[in-house]
Amino acid sequence: MNQTNNPKKMFLEIVKQLRQLIADENVSVGGKLPSERELAERLQVGRSTIREALRSLELLGLIETRRGEGTFLSDYRKHRLVELLSTFILQESKSKEDVHITRQALEKDAIHTICNTERLYRLHIWEAFKEKLIKEEIVREDIIREIIIISDNRLGLKIWFLLKQFAGEPYRENMNLQEKSLWIQLLTSLQKGEEHQVFSLYYEWLLLINRGDV
Amino acid sequence: MNQTNNPKKMFLEIVKQLRQLIADENVSVGGKLPSERELAERLQVGRSTIREALRSLELLGLIETRRGEGTFLSDYRKHRLVELLSTFILQESKSKEDVHITRQALEKDAIHTICNTERLYRLHIWEAFKEKLIKEEIVREDIIREIIIISDNRLGLKIWFLLKQFAGEPYRENMNLQEKSLWIQLLTSLQKGEEHQVFSLYYEWLLLINRGDV
DNA sequence: TATTTATGAGTGGTCAGACCACTTTGTAAT
DNA sequence: ATTACAAAGTGGTCTGACCACTCATAAATA
Structure with missing residues (x-):
C-alpha cells in the first residue's frame, strides 16, 4: 500500500528530537546532555528507546558517554565519517x-x-x-x-x-x-x-x- | 588514570561481531539476518544490547528492519552517512x-x-x-x-x-x-x-x- | 477441488523494573 | 581541617512482558 510501511520509527523520531533539544538548549561542545532517565520522561518514551537513539549517535561519534558521569556532546570534528567509510x-x-x-x-x-x-x-x-x-x-x-x-x-x-x-x-x-x-x-x-x-x-x-x- | 575509561562497550563489540557474522555467513544484499532473539542467544547478550547495535546500523542505513518480518542487509549504496553527518x-x-x-x-x-x-x-x-x-x-x-x-x-x-x-x-x-x-x-x-x-x-x-x- | 478464512508462530517495537559498576557529592567520624 | 564513608545519580545490561505486524499453515467454506 504505502511506500514506507513504517510510518513511525520511534527511535528515529527521538534522534530528531535530540538534535532539536541540543539546539534549543544551546548545548555546546563538551556540554552535558540530560540523563537517559530524564530524557525518557521528558520525551515520554521508555528509557530503552532513548538509549537506542543515543547509541546510534555515539556510533557516529557525535556524542560521548561516560559511565557514572553522563552523556556529552562531542566535538563534531571528531566525527567518524572516514572510519565508517x-x-x-x-x-x-x-x-x-x-x-x-x-x-x-x-x-x-x-x-x-x-x-x-x-x-x-x-x-x-x-x-x-x-x-x-x-x-x-x-x-x-x-x-x-x-x-x-x-x-x-x-x-x-x-x-x-x-x-x-x-x-x-x-x-x-x-x-x-x-x-x-x-x-x-x-x-x-x-x-x-x-x-x-x-x-x-x-x-x-x-x-x-x-x-x-x- | 587510563585515557579510555571504557575498556568495553558491549554494543560496539556487538556491532563488530555483527559485521563478522555477516561476512562469515555470507549474507548478501537484501539477505535476512538472524532474529534479534536468536542473535541475543548466539552472542550471549541481552536482546536490548543487540537492539542498540542494530539500531545504530539502521540509522546508518546499513540494515533495514521490517516489523513482523525481520532484519535485512541493505544495499550499502543506500547508506545515510552523508545526510546524517x-x-x-x-x-x-x-x-x-x-x-x-x-x-x-x-x-x-x-x-x-x-x-x-x-x-x-x-x-x-x-x-x-x-x-x-x-x-x-x-x-x-x-x-x-x-x-x-x-x-x-x-x-x-x-x-x-x-x-x-x-x-x-x-x-x-x-x-x-x-x-x-x-x-x-x-x-x-x-x-x-x-x-x-x-x-x-x-x-x-x-x-x-x-x-x-x- | 479450489478458494477463502481463521489461527498461531515468529518478528520487530516498546516499556517497566531490576541490578551492576562507576563517579560525584555531601556528611559524619576522626 | 582532613579523612572515611554513605548516598544519590548516571550509564550498562538483562529479563520479562506486551503490542502490532507478517506469513505460513490449517480449517472452513464454496
Whole structure:
C-alpha cells in the first residue's frame, strides 16, 4: 500500500528530537546532555528507546558517554565519517591498487597546493627534516604526513592516513641512501616551489619504492 | 588514570561481531539476518544490547528492519552517512572547504591518469557526450563521473561520490552555454591527451562555477 | 477441488523494573 | 581541617512482558 510501511520509527523520531533539544538548549561542545532517565520522561518514551537513539549517535561519534558521569556532546570534528567509510565501503574495493592510486592522488594534491599557495610554510618542511634526513633515522611517513598537514586539508589527511593503514604500505621502513638523497632533492625543490621538478622527483620516488611489487 | 575509561562497550563489540557474522555467513544484499532473539542467544547478550547495535546500523542505513518480518542487509549504496553527518557537521565552513579540495584532488588525478595512460578510452568520453553536450540536457555530474570511471579508480570514485553528496554541490544543475562550451573544449583536449591544456580549462571551470561562493 | 478464512508462530517495537559498576557529592567520624 | 564513608545519580545490561505486524499453515467454506 504505502511506500514506507513504517510510518513511525520511534527511535528515529527521538534522534530528531535530540538534535532539536541540543539546539534549543544551546548545548555546546563538551556540554552535558540530560540523563537517559530524564530524557525518557521528558520525551515520554521508555528509557530503552532513548538509549537506542543515543547509541546510534555515539556510533557516529557525535556524542560521548561516560559511565557514572553522563552523556556529552562531542566535538563534531571528531566525527567518524572516514572510519565508517573505511569499515563499510572500503571493503568492497579491496583492490590494493585503488588504494595506492587514491592515496597518491592526495599526496600529489598536497604537493600541488604547497607549491602554489603556501610560500610561507614551505620553509618549515625543509627545516623540520633537514637534520634527520641527512643524519639517519627517519621514515617516509613522517615526511609525507607533514606535507599533507601543511597543505591544510584535514579531511584529506584523514583519508590518507586510513588508506596508508589499510594498504599496509612499507611506509615505516627506514630509507636507504638513495631514497634519502631523492627526498633531499624533492624537499629542496618543494621549498623553492618548483612544482614540475617536485613531481618529477615524486614519480621517480614512486618507481624506486615500487621496484618490485604492485 | 587510563585515557579510555571504557575498556568495553558491549554494543560496539556487538556491532563488530555483527559485521563478522555477516561476512562469515555470507549474507548478501537484501539477505535476512538472524532474529534479534536468536542473535541475543548466539552472542550471549541481552536482546536490548543487540537492539542498540542494530539500531545504530539502521540509522546508518546499513540494515533495514521490517516489523513482523525481520532484519535485512541493505544495499550499502543506500547508506545515510552523508545526510546524517552533514546535518551535524557541515555547519563548519572549513569542513566544507576540505570536502571541496579533496574532491577536486580526485578529479584532477583522474584527468591526469587519463591523459597519461588511457589512450584507448579517451575516445569514449568524447563520443559518449558529444551529442548530449551540443544539444541540451546534461549535468556536470555525468561527465565528471564518467571521467573518474574511465580513470578506473573505483575507490576514488566511491569517495568522490560521497564527497559530492556531502558537499551538496550544484552538480546536478543544468549547464549554461558558457559552461558547455568550456566542457567541449576540455573534452576535446582530454581526448588528445593535452594534459596542460585540460588542467588549464579545468581551473577555468572551477572559477566559473564558484563565481560567488567559497 | 479450489478458494477463502481463521489461527498461531515468529518478528520487530516498546516499556517497566531490576541490578551492576562507576563517579560525584555531601556528611559524619576522626 | 582532613579523612572515611554513605548516598544519590548516571550509564550498562538483562529479563520479562506486551503490542502490532507478517506469513505460513490449517480449517472452513464454496
